[in-house]
Amino acid sequence: MLADDSTLLREGLVRLLAEEGHEVLASVGDGDALLAELALAAADASGTGPGLPDAVVVDVRMPPTHTDEGLRAALEIRRRWPGVGVLVLSQYVERRYATELLTSATAGAEGVGYLLKDRVVQVDEFLDALERVGAGRTAFDPEVVRRLLARSGHADPLRRLTPREHEVLAAMAEGHGNASIARQLYVSQSAVEKHINAIFDKLGLSGTSGYSRRVLAVLRYLGA
Numbered sequence: 180m181l182a183d184d185s186t187l188l189r190e191g192l193v194r195l196l197a198e199e200g201h202e203v204l205a206s207v208g209d210g211d212a213l214l215a216e217l218a219l220a221a222a223d224a225s226g227t228g229p230g231l232p233d234a235v236v237v238d239v240r241m242p243p244t245h246t247d248e249g250l251r252a253a254l255e256i257r258r259r260w261p262g263v264g265v266l267v268l269s270q271y272v273e274r275r276y277a278t279e280l281l282t283s284a285t286a287g288a289e290g291v292g293y294l295l296k297d298r299v300v301q302v303d304e305f306l307d308a309l310e311r312v313g314a315g316r317t318a319f320d321p322e323v324v325r326r327l328l329a330r331s332g333h334a335d336p337l338r339r340l341t342p343r344e345h346e347v348l349a350a351m352a353e354g355h356g357n358a359s360i361a362r363q364l365y366v367s368q369s370a371v372e373k374h375i376n377a378i379f380d381k382l383g384l385s386g387t388s389g390y391s392r393r394v395l396a397v398l399r400y401l402g403a
Contacts, residue, residue, distance in 0.1 A: 180205045182213035182249065183238040183268070192236065192299070199306060204232050209241045210252030217260060234264035234290070234313035239276055250276050257291070264290035264312035268299065272326045277319070292318030292354065308354075317354030324352040339381045347374040 205216040239249040253265045277293045292312040308318035350360045361368045
């Protein structure tokens with residue numbers, strides 16, 4: 180399902196997703212309409228309909244106030260239908276919104292993403308992010324992650340990380356798995372695992388279990 184007040188963007192995404200083999204169950208212009216569509220899908224007890232979507236794509240700023248309607252809808256979706264992935268789109272890096280979305284999941288960061296709208300025109304990156312979110316993983320825009328890391332109030336622990344550990348941490352925060360990080364950095368998976376263990380030791384997070392949960396824990400720590 181899609182929610183964006185730009186008809187042009189919505190229709191473009193509908194066509195793109197259809198061409199890539201995805202089914203768009205609904206395309207609406209505001210957060211309330213998106214929640215209504217999800218409620219209808221969840222209430223379909225006949226079993227004849229498609230049911231809830233794997234993921235929704237929602238703009239942060241939509242009518243009526245064009246402030247945080249999309250974010251509030253995203254948080255409500257996380258609360259009511261935690262199995263539905265949520266990919267939030269934003270025109271700008273809005274650090275508070277990104278941090279709030281990350282910290283909204285009490286059981287982990289599975290199935291959430293935050294992308295800048297400029298990333299949508301890079302079709303492969305957009306589709307990869309959407310598929311990761313729909314599969315229950317994370318997908319955060321590299322620029323958003325860079326801002327979160329750069330503006331963290333917890334500067335001292337980050338200074339303990341090596342340059343390579345910074346690269347690994349940023350890739351983890353974007354939602355990449357160990358194999359993907361190894362390909363990006365041209366190192367072995369075992370080297371990535373060693374860097375990850377070192378990162379969490381230095382950040383005091385070595386006791387956290389689960390890949391996505393560890394990513395969320397790091398970003399909670401950095402964005403607190």
